[in-house]
Amino acid sequence: MSSTFDKVRTRIAPSPTGFLHLGTARTALYSWAYARHHGGEFVLRIEDTDVARSTQDSVDQIIAAMNWLGLSYDEGPIYQMQRLDRYQAVIEQMIASGRAYRCYATPEDLEAMREAQRARGEKTLYDRRWRPEAGKVLPAPPEGVKPVIRFANPIEGDVTWDDLVKGPITINNREIDDLIIARTDGVPTYNFAVVVDDWDMRISHVFRGDEHVNNTPWQINIFNALGAPLPQFGHLPIILGDDGLKLSKRRGAVSVMDYATNGYLPEGMLNYLARLGWSHGDDELFSAGQIVSWFDGSHLSKSPAQWDPAKLDWVNSHYVKQIDEARLAELVVAQFSTRGIEVTPAQVQPKVGLFKDRCATTAALADWLAMYFAPVEPSVEELATHVTDAVRPALRALADRLGALSDWTKAGIQQALKETLAATGLKMPQLAVPVRVVVCGRAQTPSLDAVLEHFDQKKVVERLQTV
Secondary structure, three states, rough: OOOOOOOOEEEEEOOOOOEEEEHHHHHHHHHHHHHHHHOOOEEEEEEEOOOOOOOHHHHHHHHHHHHHHHHOOOOEEHHHHHHHHEEEHHHHHHHHHHEEOOOOOOOOHHHHHHHHHHOOOOOOOOOOOOOOOOOOOOOOOOOOOOOOEEEEOOOOEEEEEEEEEOOOEEHHHHHOOOOOOOOOOEEEEEEHHHHHHHHHHOEEEEEEEEHHHHHHHHHHHHHHHHHOOOOOEEEEEEOOOOOOOEOOHHOOOOOOHHHHOOOOOOOHHHHHHHHHOEEOOOOOOHHHHHHHHOOOOOOOOOOEEOOOHHHHHHHHHHHHHHHOOHHHHHHHHHOOOHHOOOOHHHHHHHHHHHHHOOOHHHHHHHHHHHHHHOOOOOOHHHHHOOOOOHHHHHHHHHHHHHHHOOOOOHHHHHHHHHHHHHHOOOHHHHHHHHHHHHHOOOOOOHHHHOOOOOOOHHHHHHHHHHH
């Protein structure tokens, strides 16, 4: 860590123009884990200067997602739009020191400039026409034109930094121009506001997506112009969807909270996100505590990560098996609530142990357990295949035996099945599969006696009597 910082401080700074998407969640995790590993602090900042697109609902979703993942922050949320006076004060200081200037070029002026540059085969960069220079006479500001504020970027030299992920990166100042740091309405642009924020908040390490690599030279130059200590930057490679294209909000990437709604566990999502661009030997399954213990900023991949839904299911299924069954029951009850099925944890908990090993999510577990609390609808194909005229008498006979049981236990149910097999000459699969289809709505389940034991006795008999 640089000697200019007394402790590690990281941040996550989403824009509230939509949900917290998976790439930002991974960045938040790495930033949080790095701070926790070093005994530092983690800051949540809301970059809401895009006033037209920012919403409170998005802020609420971002905070809900952070809380669900367990990524606790030490400061925040801090809102950029509440810091406009601070940005304006810094801009005025920069103008006074010659580090920034007012530019009165209109959109039409700039388009004509770019057209001329393209005609000459040049890169389209702002030509610094309003930049004050020794011996240069600027025209009078045009009537009725509000200026933007531009940063006086160094004209010569290189910008170099040792990226925490990509290693040394160098970009020549001739490749970048005098960027706008405040719009005509006075609202600062991203590249300026983020520097002032990181300076004021004493951010020592910045993890972010590698789409920001090209912003970094401007930001480093602004840090230097302000005399501010420079954080270390780590640019994380993109996450590709299963279609090979970049996951993004604009391409319909699913939000973190959609995964929560769909029955994934925060432990599973955190584990999967951690492995999506970082490794610790051959370990695949690890807790949040282990991530913090191991995440020192090394072993971050330079290559894009591939989102793999099947791998996420595998990881999540591990935690479905591992977590406390009382909590699992509460989560299944929440799933049922979204389906209009009202049950209690006490009704659900005795059943989850029988089915959880078959499930990747609590939604899948609710799919299994729904047969106990709602009508079943066997498919036409399974009814035609398994519930034939030859087996119907046996099903009715089994219904009679089960209805007469005074001992509704696995042992009693198993005895009724054996007696029915003996009386009809059927083999167990010939009877058990039709029973599953009629009572459970599906042809395959765990052990039939164990499954039926969790049903209300009357419900089993009624379903068998309908054949």
